[in-house]
Amino acid sequence: MTTPTDLYPTRGTAEVSVPRKDPVVWGSPDAPGPIPATGLQSYERDGFLAVDQLISDDEVTVCRRELERLVADPEIRADERSIVEPQSKEIRSVFEVHKLSPVFAALVRDERVVGRARQILGSDVYVHQSRINVKPGFGAGGFYWHSDFETWHAEDGLPNMRTVSVSIALTENLDTNGGLMIMPGSHRTFLGCAGATPKDNYKKSLQMQDAGTPSDEALTAMAGDYGIKLFTGKAGSATWFDCNAMHGSGDNITPFPRSNVFIVFNSVENTAVEPFAAPIRRPEFIGARDFTPVI
Ligand SMILES: O=C(O)CCC(=O)C(=O)O
Ligand SMILES: [Fe+2]
Numbered sequence: 575m576t577t578p579t580d581l582y583p584t585r586g587t588a589e590v591s592v593p594r595k596d597p598v599v600w601g602s603p604d605a606p607g608p609i610p611a612t613g614l615q616s617y618e619r620d621g622f623l624a625v626d627q628l629i630s631d632d633e634v635t636v637c638r639r640e641l642e643r644l645v646a647d648p649e650i651r652a653d654e655r656s657i658v659e660p661q662s663k664e665i666r667s668v669f670e671v672h673k674l675s676p677v678f679a680a681l682v683r684d685e686r687v688v689g690r691a692r693q694i695l696g697s698d699v700y701v702h703q704s705r706i707n708v709k710p711g712f713g714a715g716g717f718y719w720h721s722d723f724e725t726w727h728a729e730d731g732l733p734n735m736r737t738v739s740v741s742i743a744l745t746e747n748l749d750t751n752g753g754l755m756i757m758p759g760s761h762r763t764f765l766g767c768a769g770a771t772p773k774d775n776y777k778k779s780l781q782m783q784d785a786g787t788p789s790d791e792a793l794t795a796m797a798g799d800y801g802i803k804l805f806t807g808k809a810g811s812a813t814w815f816d817c818n819a820m821h822g823s824g825d826n827i828t829p830f831p832r833s834n835v836f837i838v839f840n841s842v843e844n845t846a847v848e849p850f851a852a853p854i855r856r857p858e859f860i861g862a863r864d865f866t867p868v869i
Contacts, residue, residue, distance in 0.1 A: 600696030607693035621761030730861030752826035
């Protein structure tokens with residue numbers, strides 16, 4: 575198979591900024607689905623779409639219990655798919671929850687979830703990555719500013735920006751407990767980061783970003799141009815966001831956990847090739863190589 579042209583060079587000697595070369599909404603604006611036309615328009619403009627209640631309170635209870643079960647299970651803790659906080663040793667993330675758990679598998683297949691992803695990406699979709707980010711409180715670490723696509727392109731080989739994430743709140747996301755922040759409109763520019771990717775980059779980067787990190791100068795300029803929006807919402811609310819949106823979240827020093835499940839859908843017409851800027855592929859629990867569509 576020939577490698578597609580690299581539309582988004584990154585991890586070179588200098589930071590470079592290039593305009594996005596791909597659509598944001600790939601589906602037709604009047605395609606049927608759970609997102610109204612006005613929602614697709616604002617997603618295209620802002621790079622995100624907030625949904626006040628994606629799942630019901632009862633469904634939240636089931637998902638939350640499942641999260642607690644996973645985090646408490648010693649076998650899960652010992653699994654390479656669990657990432658612990660460097661200081662407290664509490665679980666920070668568990669990857670591939672849609673494979674580990676029937677509850678999260680059903681959530682992925684739910685039409686309110688996968689239907690929205692299909693509408694945005696204009697095709698069938700598969701799960702490139704899923705994870706719970708537990709953020710338990712009392713000092714759980716944040717996620718430094720990044721574009722997911724920068725990493726997925728560099729380290730997982732996704733050729734085009736045809737990928738969308740949903741973050742579903744399983745606890746209330748307050749303005750104090752480390753909620754997701756996005757720079758609205760930032761998805762229309764690709765920031766190629768400076769610095770080569772070390773061989774085992776993913777191990778370190780899951781606890782703390784390094785390669786693939788934007789400079790202070792670039793972040794200052796982008797925050798000046800776009801501003802920063804913080805997403806708050808009840809448990810059961812959700813934020814859909816484009817793969818190239820510049821985003822991050824702060825530490826959670828409150829006693830109130832901020833636990834969200836993230837599902838990343840990629841188009842079946844944008845399947846992973848070899849990494850564009852890394853010596854080796856990341857493991858499949860972080861970047862899927864099984865492109866079976868969600869049905
Ligand atoms: O959990 C968060 O606040 C952000 C997580 C994130 O950006 C990621 O998992 O790529
Ligand atoms: Fe991210």
